[in-house]
Amino acid sequence: MHQFEIKRLLHIKIGGLDASFTNSSLWMVIGVICVALLLLGGSKKVIPGRLQSIGELLFEFISNMVRDTMGEDGRKFFPFIFTLFMFVLMSNMLGLVPYSFTVTSHIIVTFALAITVWLGATMYGFYKNGLGYLKLFAPSGTPMVMLPLLVVIEIISYFTRPISLSVRLFANMMAGHTMLKVFGAFVVALGWAGIAPLAVMVGFTALELLVAFLQAFVFAILSCMYINDALHPYH
Amino acid sequence: MEPEAAKLIGAGIAAVAMAGAGVGIGNIFGSYLQGALRNPSAADGQRTNLFIGFALAEATGLFGLLISFILLFGV
Numbered sequence A: 001m002h003q004f005e006i007k008r009l010l011h012i013k014i015g016g017l018d019a020s021f022t023n024s025s026l027w028m029v030i031g032v033i034c035v036a037l038l039l040l041g042g043s044k045k046v047i048p049g050r051l052q053s054i055g056e057l058l059f060e061f062i063s064n065m066v067r068d069t070m071g072e073d074g075r076k077f078f079p080f081i082f083t084l085f086m087f088v089l090m091s092n093m094l095g096l097v098p099y100s101f102t103v104t105s106h107i108i109v110t111f112a113l114a115i116t117v118w119l120g121a122t123m124y125g126f127y128k129n130g131l132g133y134l135k136l137f138a139p140s141g142t143p144m145v146m147l148p149l150l151v152v153i154e155i156i157s158y159f160t161r162p163i164s165l166s167v168r169l170f171a172n173m174m175a176g177h178t179m180l181k182v183f184g185a186f187v188v189a190l191g192w193a194g195i196a197p198l199a200v201m202v203g204f205t206a207l208e209l210l211v212a213f214l215q216a217f218v219f220a221i222l223s224c225m226y227i228n229d230a231l232h233p234y235h
Numbered sequence B: 001m002e003p004e005a006a007k008l009i010g011a012g013i014a015a016v017a018m019a020g021a022g023v024g025i026g027n028i029f030g031s032y033l034q035g036a037l038r039n040p041s042a043a044d045g046q047r048t049n050l051f052i053g054f055a056l057a058e059a060t061g062l063f064g065l066l067i068s069f070i071l072l073f074g075v
Helices: A022-039 A050-070 A072-095 A107-137 A148-157 A161-189 A191-231 B003-016 B017-036 B046-075
Strands: A008-010
Touching: A008 A022, A022 A050, A022 A072, A022 B046, A050 A072, A050 A191, A050 B046, A072 A107, A072 A161, A072 A191, A107 A148, A107 A161, A107 A191, A161 A191, A161 B046, A191 B046, B003 B046, B017 B046
Parallel strands: none
Antiparallel strands: none
């Protein structure tokens, strides 16, 4: 579909690698600029204005989530989780603007984010707990008979984590935009009777706003859970 | 059967997996509301678990949707 197409804006070739600056890269840069403007550009008053309130609300929201899921010693991961959340949120939100490009509707982008979180959490787990991190795969209190089966299941579930994390975000964004496109085609095809699907479109756009926020939140909360496993593997 | 037709039918069948995700998500939010209305003071503490459950239930259905995307656009 037209809205998911990658176009090269600047042709750059490094060796045999195609490192062109595409419309996807452009919208990533725009997303980062928007996050920076939202969090740094506003006023810094004791009584916050509207824009400052948005930034403070998001900050507090993620801060509470990090404390709830990882406890006090997870505080050092707050900047990482907050950056991840704001980037995904802003990419999803900017994708709802007509004629824009949704960065997160490409699986390579979400997979890169997810594999970074997963690899980072795994390496941190081994760095902090040594080989004791492997106890994560054998939950305490399991009967010996069940152990071989359970270890296999735990290992499979551990290795599907980056896939499920990336596919969830990608499929939600892609399916949402495809749905909007299909209903948009109804509006055009029906002529003056297209007012009915247009009303439905307004509702769907509101739903997509909710999904954009929810998926960014779910991405952040699952990243927290994975890092929490690395921090406290003895559950 | 022509390969093109088989591809489209396969994509449709793969998307049926989303029905399971719908049942699962509805069940999770329904049960959460049921519990939250019985004991509103305990509701806030379980919101994290609510979203984790929601995410896990949704993921299984989305794997099916991914297969249908691959069939439609990838192959």
